[in-house]
Amino acid sequence: MNEVLVRVSSEAQQREARLLQALRDAGLRLTPQRRAICHYLAHTDAHPTAQQIFAAVKPEFPSLSLATVYNTLDALVRLGAVHALGGAGDGAIHYDADLRPHVNLACLQCHRMVDLPCEAVADLNRRVTAESGYRILGARLVYYGLCPDCQRTAREASPTP
Amino acid sequence: MNEVLVRVSSEAQQREARLLQALRDAGLRLTPQRRAICHYLAHTDAHPTAQQIFAAVKPEFPSLSLATVYNTLDALVRLGAVHALGGAGDGAIHYDADLRPHVNLACLQCHRMVDLPCEAVADLNRRVTAESGYRILGARLVYYGLCPDCQRTAREASPTP
DNA sequence: TTTCCACCTTAGAATTACTCCAAGTTTGGA
DNA sequence: TCCAAACTTGGAGTAATTCTAAGGTGGAAA
Incomplete structure (x- = not known):
């Protein structure tokens, strides 16, 4: 593994820790579903939509509901931990954990x-x-x-x- | 009427002229509906959604269809004559004729x-x-x-x- | 560790924004 | 004036997001 990959991985881990801490600080619960959503958000370079996050996390939690994804994203956006980027022409909101x-x-x-x-x-x-x-x-x-x-x-x- | 209002009015008229000219230059037709949409867009300081434009122009054209509003806005955006502002938190696209x-x-x-x-x-x-x-x-x-x-x-x- | 309840998750229905389509109408050049 | 291309219209269709009610669970307090 080269230096760049190590650095990128470290950044993703820092992002994930920051997302979880934001939820904790706000007094919100760290459920397995929320941890998985934060993990995916922190480790992707794409700017996924709620639907894409749902599709990515679903295999790990087959019972996962879209409403949970929207609920978690809404909390993270209100806490300022991720940015909501709308209007890409597809009618969907894209989320970015890189601040x-x-x-x-x-x-x-x-x-x-x-x-x-x-x-x-x-x-x-x-x-x-x-x-x-x-x-x-x-x-x-x-x-x-x-x-x-x-x-x-x-x-x-x-x-x- | 004071100086500021006169200046604002002049700016709105310039914006309206620019919108109509953009449509003309592109070889698109200047229908009464499109004129009314351009007039409203140029004279508002808000950043209206397609639905709001529809509601505002509808009284003047009771037969107006939402599809016409979307069609006109799509043309103006593609021509670069208005800006499309997404992600205001309400899931709708807001339009801005102030460039x-x-x-x-x-x-x-x-x-x-x-x-x-x-x-x-x-x-x-x-x-x-x-x-x-x-x-x-x-x-x-x-x-x-x-x-x-x-x-x-x-x-x-x-x-x- | 156990208890307990406020918060969370879930499935599916409801809502909202936007797009597509076919048929009738109109613009603007010839 | 005439006409073909372009436009408008209403309604149906699509996709994203929100709402709702019922059951489940994290984590603080005992």
């Missing part, structure tokens, strides 16, 4: 969502902090559009730039 | 949300467009934190920064 400042890119056609590390985000953070008078605790930056692949598809369909 | 760069500031304590005009947003837009390879059609930039009033309240309650 470090970054831009999310959502494709309105294929509905995939990816991260974009961006130096300009730090600059925006500084300016918003300085100009707003707010004590900034977090940010959700989502850009919507067409990914390179879907732009190519659209151009082939209608050759009007 | 000027700004961020939303949400206070976690008093739950008020305000706009912050910010030059740095234009810079971020440029960088995201250049670095991502995406065709950007919209964005939702939300910062969470404590507004000045609630910071003062929090300091008085627990004097540990």
Whole structure:
């Protein structure tokens, strides 16, 4: 196992510990279902929807209900432990347990969502902090559009730039 | 009528003209329904959902169909003439005809949300467009934190920064 | 360790936002 | 004016999310 993989694994474990601690601190119970949901959220780089989380955790808990997934996600979002990213064009909400400042890119056609590390985000953070008078605790930056692949598809369909 | 109202009205008229021109330029037809939807979008400061637009325009066009609203909004978003803002917590998509760069500031304590005009947003837009390879059609930039009033309240309650 | 109850999970029905479709209507160029 | 392409409409259909009532369980207190 190389250095990068070790570091990534460590980050995921830290994320998982942070999610569980947030639930504990709020006086909420750590049921096996909630632990499994937090584990999956912390260890994925995708930005899964509630349905995808349900499908991923279901094999481990065959009795798992969608309502439990929604309940847990709602709690984590209200505690500020995960970010809810909506409007990817598929009508679903995507969840992101990575709270470090970054831009999310959502494709309105294929509905995939990816991260974009961006130096300009730090600059925006500084300016918003300085100009707003707010004590900034977090940010959700989502850009919507067409990914390179879907732009190519659209151009082939209608050759009007 | 004072100077501010005149200026606001002028901006709304410019927005409306821009929306209609975008449809014309794309070779789409300017039906009365589409004109009414553009008029409402350009003259509201709220970020209405498709349902709200439908309810607002319906009195003028009793035969108006929701499908027409969605069709028109879809065209305007694809043309980049309005921004689609998802994930407001209500599962619906909100539309914004104000393309000027700004961020939303949400206070976690008093739950008020305000706009912050910010030059740095234009810079971020440029960088995201250049670095991502995406065709950007919209964005939702939300910062969470404590507004000045609630910071003062929090300091008085627990004097540990 | 045992008890107990407030909180949690579950299944399925209900709600809501949005999309699809076929038929009738209208726009805007020729 | 004429007409084909584009648009509108109403209703049915799809998918995400929320609600509800009944049974189950985590974890603090005894």
